[in-house]
Amino acid sequence: MMNSLRAANAGAVEARALTVVRGDRTVLSDLGFTVEPGRITGLLGPSGCGKSTLMRAVVGTQAKVSGTLDVLGRPAGHPSLRARVGYVTQAPSVYTDLTVRQNLDYFAAVLRPGRGHRAAREEAVTRAIGDVDLTRRADALAGTLSGGQLSRVSLAVALLGTPELLVLDEPTVGLDPVLRRDLWNLFHSLAADRGTTILVSSHVMDEAERCHRLLLMREGGILADDTPDALRTRTGSATVEEAFLRLVEEAVTTEAVTTEAAPATAAHRAAADEVTPAGQETTR
Numbered sequence: 066m067m068n069s070l071r072a073a074n075a076g077a078v079e080a081r082a083l084t085v086v087r088g089d090r091t092v093l094s095d096l097g098f099t100v101e102p103g104r105i106t107g108l109l110g111p112s113g114c115g116k117s118t119l120m121r122a123v124v125g126t127q128a129k130v131s132g133t134l135d136v137l138g139r140p141a142g143h144p145s146l147r148a149r150v151g152y153v154t155q156a157p158s159v160y161t162d163l164t165v166r167q168n169l170d171y172f173a174a175v176l177r178p179g180r181g182h183r184a185a186r187e188e189a190v191t192r193a194i195g196d197v198d199l200t201r202r203a204d205a206l207a208g209t210l211s212g213g214q215l216s217r218v219s220l221a222v223a224l225l226g227t228p229e230l231l232v233l234d235e236p237t238v239g240l241d242p243v244l245r246r247d248l249w250n251l252f253h254s255l256a257a258d259r260g261t262t263i264l265v266s267s268h269v270m271d272e273a274e275r276c277h278r279l280l281l282m283r284e285g286g287i288l289a290d291d292t293p294d295a296l297r298t299r300t301g302s303a304t305v306e307e308a309f310l311r312l313v314e315e316a317v318t319t320e321a322v323t324t325e326a327a328p329a330t331a332a333h334r335a336a337a338d339e340v341t342p343a344g345q346e347t348t349r
């Protein structure tokens with residue numbers, strides 16, 4: 066991957082002409098964006114638009130990436146980023162036959178091996194379990210936890226190394242409203258108190274309102290890169306969901322004019338159907 070000049074005051078993530086091919090398809094095409102440090106950036110868009118692929122590229126686990134993608138001033142995937150970037154995938158990566166604390170102990174030992182780091186590891190584990198509000202379940206077998214609790218164990222693992230950048234792929238799927246609120250409060254305190262940069266994907270539009278900035282995606286491209294307020298104002302919309310639908314409508318109309326393809330209304334309906342309305346979640 067090409068990497069050019071890296072300014073000291075660059076964003077936490079800088080993408081230029083970022084393209085990703087999966088199989089025989091170009092699933093991300095010529096993306097350019099900056100993720101501001103110490104802020105929460107939401108990655109939103111319909112299922113299949115490329116959110117997970119973009120996150121995989123940022124954490125360096127995606128093949129066939131071209132263009133420029135810098136993370137914390139280094140090329141994405143650089144070995145020095147391992148301890149500086151936390152990543153939580155959609156599927157919880159937790160050992161079900163270990164307790165919550167044993168899971169954390171194990172991953173802490175991988176991150177910081179050696180007897181000399183024992184006290185620091187114990188402190189990090191206790192802090193991470195507290196961060197995700199699982200202190201009372203610390204000695205429960207992971208296999209006996211609910212789906213939402215398991216997701217929080219995964220998040221605790223990602224918090225172990227006190228990452229500067231936290232990449233979260235739909236962390237609130239399957240969580241009840243109270244847990245979702247608590248998690249979003251945690252994200253905000255991580256950004257405000259620890260200066261953690263958070264890149265979080267969601268297809269639930271009401272979560273967009275909780276982000277400092279939004280990258281709205283559609284069909285492998287960036288439809289908008291702005292604050293929720295600016296998006297609402299620019300499109301004359303009451304909600305980010307409405308703003309997103311207006312932007313889709315504009316994009317579809319432009320495409321229809323240039324390609325004289327299928328009627329815009331049908332394409333718009335298809336795109337809009339893929340967006341989950343505020344407060345609802347899809348099951349998969």
Ligand SMILES: Nc1ncnc2c1ncn2[C@@H]1O[C@H](COP(=O)(O)OP(=O)(O)OP(=O)(O)O)[C@@H](O)[C@H]1O
Pocket residue numbers: 087088089090092110111112113114115116117118119268
């Ligand atoms: N191995 C693969 N080979 C070819 N195409 C793939 C492969 N994996 C994913 N894709 C395609 O890449 C596109 C982007 O997928 P991705 O998982 O990044 O989307 P997403 O926005 O995260 O979706 P979701 O919200 O459902 O998780 C989709 O159209 C998907 O079909």
